[in-house]
Amino acid sequence: KFLVPKGYARLLSDFEDFYTRRLYSRIRDCWSRPVCSAPGAYIDVMLRDVINYGEELRINGKTKRCLNLGSYNYLGYADVPGGVDDQVLRVLDLYGVSPCGTPNDTGYTDVHARLESLVAEFLNRPAALVMGMGFATNSQIIPSLVGPGCLILSDELNHASIVVGARASGAKIKIFRHNNPVDLEKQLRLAIAEGQPRTHRPWKKILIIVEGIYSMEGEICPLAEIVELKKKYKAYLFLDEAHSIGALGHSGRGVPEYWNIPHSEVDILMGTFTKSFGAVGGYIAGSLELIEHLRNSAPGCLYSSSMSCVCAQHILFALEQIMGRDNTHIGQQKIVRLRENAIMFRRRLIELGIQVYGDPGSPVIPIMLYPPAKIAAFSRECLARGLAVVVVGFPATPLLLSRARICLSAAHTPEDLEFALHVIEEVAELIQIKYNNKKMIEM
């Protein structure tokens, strides 16, 4: 259930087509702005001629240093203080930038092997595989898990990469209401009673797919209830931890650790390296049989070049710190700092009278702007004051649920966050996004 201003409730369902026709050309200015630095606590953002909203946006070449609340740099590994780790530079010298081959031929190196075994160890699972892109990990792996005659139960807010993978699989897809185990059970029961289309035979396999933290809502998945249901209905569970791995749980081991549930309760643990590890790529962790099956059958594993070794080594560097293998407490301190930053920032935004979605421990904090007209204004006014934010609108959100998605980082200092709160308060007053709680209704 979401809080929305009363007057918007009906519009939410009625006017999407009408309003969205020209939306993108008007607010394109907020997206795809070139960044000219590492996505650390601060970024250099390229300034454009913001007067012209049409096709011909002119890049004037100037940059502005901004506090960065936009990048998914949860643990601050996107910009390592003191420069890139020596081992990463050594790997760049020895292996070059690209492995120039697929994992089944020359593209699999000892760096990949070490990374896969460390990921498996981190998640306390027998095996893991890594791929060069998080999106491809979902879209390529799901079709190798289920196919025609199988059933997928997918949370309605699952990421596009899951949607693409689910559709490509040929399995029957049923959507259940976001983070709602009661609706999940209702859908499971109905689907099991009906069986496969036409033949009414039992489903060959049932796969439930959920995310750890939902990236547009900042909400954490109720894993215990979902694990219970998957057991009760003999289904498999696929958990996408793109935003929760590294960021949740006292040692960064994600949603299972956050809810104190053994990782072995989740059949397919998926995650990306783009967020907490400051790198790119994705992983799957699970049983030996699962990983062997995927290595030998998923087209994205068989026919796509492996992750860059440089990237794999950077992830190893981050993961070793997170696991305390470097004999320092740096990784653990980052996890604690991120949690403190997230809890404090959310609380202070609420105290300012700003509507935010999501759960307290989540480093993703959506600030609700509601009508699309506020999107460009919020982004531009923040930028003018030295704050880089990501704004999101339709079709990534329902039309009247536009928002700014704040991503906090362990790299943000208390002073950085005070500055950000000051700017947000000023902009919120200016563009009027403080909504009175008494005038909100639940949708």
Ligand code: PMP
């Ligand atoms: N899963 C989720 C939940 C995501 O939010 C994303 C992207 N942000 C992906 C998968 C794709 O990951 P990547 O950007 O690393 O390709």
